Amino acid sequence: MRVQKRTVALGLYFFLLILPIYWMLNMSLRANADILASFALFPRNATLANYMKIFTDSSWYSGYINSMIYVSLNTIISLTTALPAAYAFSRFRFIGDKHVFFWLLTNRMAPPAVFLLPFFQLYSTFHLIDTHIAVALAHCLFNVPLAVWILEGFMSGIPREIDETAFIDGYSFPRFFLTVFVPLIRAGIGVTAFFCFMFSWVELLLARTLTITNAKPIVATMTRTVSASGLDWGLLAAAGVLTIVPGALVIWFVRNHLAKGFALGRV
C-alpha cells in the first residue's frame, strides 16, 4: 500500500512537471488569432504554420545551428582540458592544489551580469566577437570548473592500484591515460558531457553579448523577435518547443549512461 502511495505521488509530480511544457506545445500548434480568441485544452485547428515559418526563415534556423556549434565546441574544450586536470587533483598533492581547486569553483559564483562589458572588451581586443569560439571560450568559465569537479569525483572512485600496475607494466602516462583510464570512467565522462552541454545550451547573457549576427544563438533570436513583432505567442511557443528538442535528444541518447553514471554514485 505504501509503495502505491509513493508511485501516485511521483506520478502527480511528473504530471505537474510536464503540464507547462504541454501548454507551450499546445500554443505552438495554434495560430496567434486562435490563441487570443479562445481557450482550449487541446488545439482544435492544429496548424504547423509556426514551425514552417521557423524552418524557412534563415534568421530563425541559423540560430539553432549557431547554438549547436558553440555548445559542441564548448563541451569538447571543457572535457579535453578538464580530464588531465581532474586526474591531477584526484591523484597528486602539489603546491597550491586546494587553493586552485577552490579558485576554480569560485568562478561559478561570479555574477555574470557585470562581467558582460569586460568580456565584450576582452574579446574585441582579440577580434573574437561574433564567432562561435568566443561563446565557447566564455562558457568555459563556468563549465570547466564544473567538469573538473564532477570528473574528480569519478576518478577518485577508481583505485590507484590500477595506475600503479599499469606503470609497472611499462605503460607511458599518455598511453595509460587514453587506453586504460579514460575507458574506465566513460560513464563519468558521459555525465560530465551532459552537464557541460546543459549549462552551455541554457546560458543566454554571455552568448547574446558576444555575438552580433554570424554566431547569434537561438535564445537571442527569440528575445529580439518578442520585442519587435508585438508578441506572436504561437511563433514564440514554437521556437521554445524547438529549443527543448536538442536537449531531449541528448538525454535520450545518454539515458543509459546517465543511469549508470548516477548509479556509480559520485557526482
Next chain:
Amino acid sequence: MEKWENNRAWFLILPVFVIVAFSAIIPLMTVVNYSVQDIFGPGQRFFVGMEWFREVIHDERLHSALLRQLAFSCMVLLIEIPLGVLIALAMPKKGWGVSACLVLLALPLLIPWNVIGTIWIIFTRPDIGLLGKTVNDLGIAFDHTARPLDAWITVMAMEVWHWTPLVALLAYAGLRAIPEAYYQAAKIDGASSWAVFRHIQLPKMRGVLTIAVLLRFMDSFLIYAEPFVLTGGGPGDTTTFLSIYLVKIAVGQFDLGPAAAFSLIYFLIVLLFCFVFYQALQNVGTGESR
C-alpha cells in the same frame, strides 16, 4: 587514500588554469579597475578611490534588493532540497522506470533560461494561460503582472519547477551509491524506514547534498534571465533581485563605477555564504556519521 606528492602535476592542470584565467582574471581586474574610477569617455578617467563602494553601501534600493534576494534563496533551499530528496526516495530503483524518470527529470534542466520565463508567461497569463485562467475561473483573482504576492508565487513556482529536478538527480545518485548490504543489515536490526533514512541514507547523501545546496544557493542567488523575462522585476520593485538591479544600473543607467563596485560586493557575498555553507555541511556530516 594517500596522494602522491608531485609538483609536476601542475603541467596537467595548466590547460585548465590558462583557459579559466583568460576568462576570469582579466575581466575581474577590469571590474576592479572600473570600481575605483570615474569614467567619462576614452582617456577621461579619474581615480575616485572608495567613493563608489561608499555610494553602493548606502543605496536603499540595494538593501531591499539584497533582503529580497536572501529571502528568495532561503525559500528556494527550504522547498527544493526536501522536495528533491523525497522525489529521489520515491523513484524506482531498477527497470525501465529509472530511465523514464531520469529523462523526465532532466527535461526542465535543458530548457534555455529565458525560454523557462516564456513557458511560465504562457502558462500563467490570466487570459491565455492554463494556470492563470483556471485559477481565475475558480474565483481567485490572480495576475502576476499586477499583484506583488502573485508575482512572488509565480517566480517561486517557476524556480521550484525548474530546479528541483537537479536536487532530485543528485540525491538519487547519492542513494544509488549505498551498498545493498546496509539495507539488509538495517532489515535484520528491524529498523524503521525513518531510522534507515536518518542513519543510513541521509549521512550517505551528505556529499551530493552539499553539492546540491551549494549549486542551488549560487544559482538562485545569481538568478537573472527567468524572472527578467517573466516579470521584468515588477510589479514595482517587488521581484527585482540583485542581478536584475545590477543590470539596471550597469546597462540601463550606464553607471559603470557603482555597478562594478556593486558586483564586487555581490561576488564577495556569494563567496562568503558558500564558504560558510561548505564548512557547516562538512562539520554536520562528520559529527553525525562518526
